[in-house]
Amino acid sequence: MNQTMLKQYSVLVEFLGKTLGPDYEVALHDIGDYTNSIVAIANGHISGRTIGAPMTNLGLNVISDKSYKNKDYKLNYNGVSKDQRILRSSTMFIKDENEELVGMLCINFDDKRYVDITNQILKLCHPDELIEQNSTYESVSSIAAEAESFSGSITEVTTNALKKISSDNNIPIDRLTQDERLHIVDILNQKGIFMLKGAVSEVAKQLHCSEPSIYRYLSKLNKVKED
Incomplete structure (x- = not known):
């Protein structure tokens, strides 16, 4: 996102935050840095995030599968706050003159x-x-599978992703075979988790293996795709 767009949308974030009121969080993501994605935020108390927080799981999925190419926004989906409140969320995809994604403007409504x-x-x-x-x-449990989660750090992003994978696949993270680790890394890669700087280190730590092992898994998966 160039400086002109960044300034314009940052003002819009402040304007919408004050206009809609304290029950609406408005966040601006710049996809130039997935790890420190949020560049402007209003009413951040709703998700507990601040400027510099990473891209959400939904944002990473959108970037990874390029679904933004076929639409300009995603409306009224579920998000879950850190304290387990269900939020009503919507995201507008900000594109440049070449229709390439450069940012996301997100609004999260807390109806508590x-x-x-x-x-x-x-x-x-x-x-x-x-x-x-x-x-x-x-x-929260009934919508957790499809919900967007809001994280303030890479550790939280990877922890949330691994908890969901463990639950969905009934895999105990603390007792993994090599094939199970490979399967988990494959899922994380498809979800775009490794686009975050530091994600390899965090995943290695939580899967109880070395960083070179994670890179070997990723290399193996890439070779399979190429074949």
């Missing part, structure tokens, strides 16, 4: 205050059992 008010009003009219039976809100 409104849900609390709604439940308080309902309790005046109905017993708690009726409220539970008619609740339309999803649990």
Whole structure:
């Protein structure tokens, strides 16, 4: 993202943050540095992130699979905050004159205050059992598979990704075979995790192996793709 675009969108972030209010987080990502991706943010208390936080798992996926080429934005999907609150998220893909992705403008809405008010009003009219039976809100566990997660560091990004892989594949991270490590590295690579600076070191640490081992796995996977 060039300096002109960066200045314009940074002002937009501040404007939207103040206009929409404290329940809306607005974040600007510059894809020139996946590791320190956030260059402007308003109401960061919602996700707990600040300027310099890394790209999200959804952002890495979009960059990796190039799905941004076929659309200009992604609306109303689920995100999960660090304290396990479900957020309603939307992302606009910022492209240059050649239609190449240069940044992302993200808005995350936290409806907690409104849900609390709604439940308080309902309790005046109905017993708690009726409220539970008619609740339309999803649990964090029910949407975790597709949700965007918001991380403040590379360690958090890799930890969240590995937890999900371990859960989905029923693989104990602390007792891995070589084939299981290769499979995990393949999934992480497809999700774009290794585009983050320092990710190889973090993954090696959490998979209890050496960095050269991770590079060997990646090399092996690349050779398979080429064949």
